[in-house]
Amino acid sequence: xxxxxxxxxxxxxxxxxxxxxxxxxxxxxxxxxxxxxxxxxxxxxxxxxxxxxxxxxxxxxxxxxxxxxxxxxxxxxxxxxxxxxxxxxxxxxxxxxxxxxxxxxxxxxxxxxxxxxxxxxxxxxxxxxxxxxxxxxxxxxxxxxxxxxxxxxxxxxxxxxxxxxxxxxxxxxxxxxxxxxxxxxxxxxxxxxxxxxxxxxxxxxxxxxxxxxxxxxxxxxxxxxxxxxxxxxxxxxxxxxxxxxxxxxxxxxxxxxxxxxxxxxxxxxxxxxxxxxxxxxxxxxxxxxxxxxxxxx
Numbered sequence: 001x002x003x004x005x006x007x008x009x010x011x012x013x014x015x016x017x018x019x020x021x022x023x024x025x026x027x028x029x030x031x032x033x034x035x036x037x038x039x040x041x042x043x044x045x046x047x048x049x050x051x052x053x054x055x056x057x058x059x060x061x062x063x064x065x066x067x068x069x070x071x072x073x074x075x076x077x078x079x080x081x082x083x084x085x086x087x088x089x090x091x092x093x094x095x096x097x098x099x100x101x102x103x104x105x106x107x108x109x110x111x112x113x114x115x116x117x118x119x120x121x122x123x124x125x126x127x128x129x130x131x132x133x134x135x136x137x138x139x140x141x142x143x144x145x146x147x148x149x150x151x152x153x154x155x156x157x158x159x160x161x162x163x164x165x166x167x168x169x170x171x172x173x174x175x176x177x178x179x180x181x182x183x184x185x186x187x188x189x190x191x192x193x194x195x196x197x198x199x200x201x202x203x204x205x206x207x208x209x210x211x212x213x214x215x216x217x218x219x220x221x222x223x224x225x226x227x228x229x230x231x232x233x234x235x236x237x238x239x240x241x242x243x244x245x246x247x248x249x250x251x252x253x254x255x256x257x258x259x260x261x262x263x264x265x266x267x268x269x270x271x272x273x274x275x276x277x278x279x280x281x282x283x284x285x286x287x288x289x290x291x292x293x294x295x296x297x
Contacts, residue, residue, distance in 0.1 A: 002147020003100040005273070005295070006110075006138040008265040009033030010258070013118070013132040022054045023063060025134030026116040027070030029258075033112065033136035034073065041073030044138075046102055046111035047082040050091030050257050053117040053130060057167060057183050067114060081108070089227050090153065090283045090291035091115065092260045096139065097151040097293070103141040110140040115257040120185070124170060127187035131254035135261030146274070149294040152208040156200045159288040162193040189228065197284040198234035204290040205239060205282065212294065220276035222246045223267055225259035225283045235282065247272065259283075273297070 009032025013020035026049060034041055049064035064082035068074050087094050092115050099111035116134030119125050165187045209215060216239055226232040226248040236246055247263045255262055260283055267273040274297055281293040 001104060001141055001143060002145070002149070002296075003096070003103045003139050004142040004144070004147040005264070005268065006039065006140050007033050007037035008138075008261060008268055009036055009136045010262060010265055011116070011134040020118040020132035022051050022116045022118045022132075022134070023067050023070060025118070025132065026051060026063075026067045026114040026136065029116065029134040029136035030067070030071045030074075030112060030114060033138050034071075037138045039110065039138070039140075041071075042077075043110045043140075044074060044077075044080060044112050045108035046099060047074070047080055047114065048095040048098060048111065049082070049084045049114045050086065050095050051114065051116040051134075052086055052088055052091070052257055053120060053128075053185070055118065055120060057120045057185075064114070087289065087291070088285035089225050089257060089259060090285050090289050091257050092137070093151065093281050093283055093291040093293045094153065096137075096148060099139050100148050100151070103139070110138065113137045113139065113261075115261055117256045117258065121183065124184035125186070126184070127189065128185050129254050130256060133255040133258045133262070135258040135265065137261055137264065146297045147295070149278075149296045150208070150212060151294075152204060152292045153289065154200075154204045154207070155287045155289045156196075157287065159193075159196045159200065160286070162190040162196055162288065163286045164188045165286070194228040194230045195234055197228060197231050197288055197290075198238055200288045201231075201235055201282055201284045201290045202238040204292060205280070208292050208294070214278070216240060219278050219280045220245065221267060221272055221279040223260060223263045223279060223281045224248045225263065227256060227259055227285070231284060
């Protein structure tokens with residue numbers, strides 16, 4: 001049994017919204033994914049949210065149940081296990097791995113993974129270039145050849161200081177000043193960060209493929225999140241990836257946790273995901289942490 005990707009839905013903030021909501025973006029993407037799957041929402045047993053940058057910097061409660069309440073077909077379901085999983089850009093792949101474990105054991109029949117981010121305080125955040133967007137992916141257990149073949153995550157802690165992020169308390173603000181509560185994100189990215197992310201990813205890819213008796217020439221398609229900016233270009237050169245084999249969602253740069261899902265949507269719509277014998281998902285983020293997944297068709 002393999003966990004296969006059924007559908008992808010996406011959502012973007014539009015001009016009619018005064019301020020984008022990560023909860024609403026995730027819910028809109030979820031409804032789009034359900035429509036695209038042609039499945040009954042009653043089949044969704046597991047809901048995993050991996051978004052990091054949230055409305056008003058909410059930490060508790062978990063966002064997944066709040067998102068579920070906005071998804072009309074799922075709003076009143078009490079038998080859906082909804083929870084958050086946070087690991088930045090790598091979160092989507094980590095959630096696929098968790099869903100795969102549930103589906104393989106029969107604990108769930110079908111799962112939905114959600115990713116959405118907004119700048120909670122755009123007028124006061126520093127060092128954060130974020131495009132508000134959301135994505136939802138429906139995965140299900142399958143009996144055919146298509147599905148995930150393996151996962152791999154690795155952290156290179158010696159580079160942890162290349163990206164620093166914190167939440168600063170700016171004090172109370174007058175009610176009439178827009179921009180959220182008195183907290184703001186402060187982020188500092190070192191110049192070498194993108195290069196080190198690419199180098200760490202190349203190392204992890206070599207380890208992962210070698211353990212599966214595969215080489216880079218066996219990979220037909222690479223779905224990579226182009227975060228940090230320039231990561232994909234550096235990775236392509238380091239790994240010697242074939243021209244045209246990489247789908248990165250570059251047109252949605254700044255989408256953060258949704259980026260891998262947006263690249264997946266592009267590959268699914270074009271038919272490239274189904275055509276590829278081996279597809280490699282690649283993400284890298286703070287830590288430096290690299291998460292990979294191998295998908296077969």
